[in-house]
Amino acid sequence: MNKRNAYILMMLLIPTVVFADKVKVRVFSTANIAYTKISFENSTYSLVGDNVDTIAANLKRGDFVELTPFAKEVVVSVNGQKKGNFESVSFVTNQDDAYFYISPKGYKQRSYEDDLHITALNSKYLQLINHVEFEKYVAGVAQSEIYGKHADIFRVQAIISRTWAMRNMEKHKAEGYNFCDNVHCQAYYNRCIREDIKMAAKASINEVLVDANGNLIETPFHSNSGGQTANSEDVWKSEIEYLRSVKDTFSYGMKQSEWTKEFSTDKWLNYFAKNHKLNINDENVRKELLNFTQDERKAKIVGVPLTTIRKDWNLKSTFFSVVYYGDKVVLEGKGYGHGVGLSQEGAIRMVELGIPYKEILVHYYTGAKVVRLGAEEEMEEPVLLASTTAADNNVADDFTNDVMTMIAMVNDPAGVAVEDEKKKETKKVETENTDKSKRSSDLASRMLNTKKQLEKESSANNNVDNENGWVYEW
Numbered sequence: 418m419n420k421r422n423a424y425i426l427m428m429l430l431i432p433t434v435v436f437a438d439k440v441k442v443r444v445f446s447t448a449n450i451a452y453t454k455i456s457f458e459n460s461t462y463s464l465v466g467d468n469v470d471t472i473a474a475n476l477k478r479g480d481f482v483e484l485t486p487f488a489k490e491v492v493v494s495v496n497g498q499k500k501g502n503f504e505s506v507s508f509v510t511n512q513d514d515a516y517f518y519i520s521p522k523g524y525k526q527r528s529y530e531d532d533l534h535i536t537a538l539n540s541k542y543l544q545l546i547n548h549v550e551f552e553k554y555v556a557g558v559a560q561s562e563i564y565g566k567h568a569d570i571f572r573v574q575a576i577i578s579r580t581w582a583m584r585n586m587e588k589h590k591a592e593g594y595n596f597c598d599n600v601h602c603q604a605y606y607n608r609c610i611r612e613d614i615k616m617a618a619k620a621s622i623n624e625v626l627v628d629a630n631g632n633l634i635e636t637p638f639h640s641n642s643g644g645q646t647a648n649s650e651d652v653w654k655s656e657i658e659y660l661r662s663v664k665d666t667f668s669y670g671m672k673q674s675e676w677t678k679e680f681s682t683d684k685w686l687n688y689f690a691k692n693h694k695l696n697i698n699d700e701n702v703r704k705e706l707l708n709f710t711q712d713e714r715k716a717k718i719v720g721v722p723l724t725t726i727r728k729d730w731n732l733k734s735t736f737f738s739v740v741y742y743g744d745k746v747v748l749e750g751k752g753y754g755h756g757v758g759l760s761q762e763g764a765i766r767m768v769e770l771g772i773p774y775k776e777i778l779v780h781y782y783t784g785a786k787v788v789r790l791g792a793e794e795e796m797e798e799p800v801l802l803a804s805t806t807a808a809d810n811n812v813a814d815d816f817t818n819d820v821m822t823m824i825a826m827v828n829d830p831a832g833v834a835v836e837d838e839k840k841k842e843t844k845k846v847e848t849e850n851t852d853k854s855k856r857s858s859d860l861a862s863r864m865l866n867t868k869k870q871l872e873k874e875s876s877a878n879n880n881v882d883n884e885n886g887w888v889y890e891w
């Protein structure tokens with residue numbers, strides 16, 4: 418097997434492990450839930466306490482369960498009858514189309530699919546975690562993160578969100594779940610209820626963005642680039658090859674294309690004197706501060722990072738010019754958001770113009786490409802990919818375990834392969850055994866290198882978080 422094929426095989430195996438599982442998403446993660454009602458639709462649920470006791474079976478439309486915290490336990494009532502206190506309660510179903518409503522006191526009702534696990538965060542509030550099939554989560558995120566009439570915009574968003582999620586499975590590992598439901602991770606404010614979005618997400622199933630080396634990419638996006646996207650290093654610390662500044666006229670003429678903000682000239686100048694120790698009496702400095710222009714995106718104004726200015730002045734973007742009117746200055750700005758990666762409104766416009774979704778993604782993520790994981794043409798040995806051996810619902814599974822599983826799968830394809838395929842391939846496998854063991858060790862070392870790289874990038878991204886940067890925003 419040549420190097421490229423070995424790598425593709427590895428790439429294909431990683432998500433096979435991942436998306437066979439459900440993911441755990443903390444919902445209402447920023448809410449203080451002191452009471453909630455759960456009701457059911459289109460399905461039947463069992464209510465289980467402390468992972469063992471069936472509190473109620475066959476819960477269906479018309480039934481309701483009320484939950485409140487008490488001394489770090491969850492107090493449960495079913496249809497108005499008290500059932501007791503539990504350390505945890507779970508609503509579980511084996512129906513694929515099952516969903517339920519969460520109606521917390523003080524918050525708008527939402528619905529989610531599959532299972533729900535509830536614990537008391539403390540004596541006052543509950544923690545709600547939705548265990549949901551990965552692709553249902555992706556569709557819910559696509560619905561929450563972007564608007565539009567055309568199916569392809571949701572396909573674009575689904576690919577971005579799937580890629581992000583696969584790269585960031587361990588974002589909340591320490592707290593015992595994969596993702597939260599707000600922009601810290603990705604917005605997931607409801608199950609996907611729109612059929613067109615469901616279909617768009619389904620059409621994109623297994624499609625992800627990879628870089629030139631075949632690694633899943635980070636996929637930041639923002640509301641509107643203002644006509645030019647930003648280089649990653651001008652906004653965050655790391656220079657990332659596929660996050661390059663590109664001209665983006667598609668972002669013109671959209672909702673968030675332009676903004677203005679005005680300040681008194683004194684306030685504007687004094688800020689630089691006080692916060693950045695600039696000599697505002699120096700003619701050159703003064704001139705630059707009062708006549709700063711950006712026909713193309715810049716990173717700094719008189720040496721001060723524009724990202725700092727944006728944060729301190731609560732600006733929609735760093736892409737602005739200063740117009741001086743004597744006692745006041747007007748910032749004339751373009752776009753909304755950090756400007757790195759995909760411009761959502763630019764993408765919406767591109768879809769309207771009939772540009773194919775792959776071209777849209779490649780326009781914003783330079784040199785990246787869309788691949789469909791598990792696609793026949795990319796597969797060296799499809800027989801391996803039928804495996805669901807590693808399906809283990811434990812969120813705490815770390816990358817190392819996945820890697821070890823994959824190595825085992827590569828070492829012992831017969832153990833995990835589809836039986837028919839195995840019979841057909843037996844003879845071939847025997848003759849290739851020597852080749853395989855060499856390939857396995859090659860794969861193992863590549864996988865471990867990937868792990869190291871992900872860890873390195875993850876620590877780089879932590880810095881980004883500290884800079885209020887790596888946030889998906891409108």
Ligand SMILES: [Zn+2]
Nearest residue numbers: 596597601602
């Ligand atoms: Zn989060």
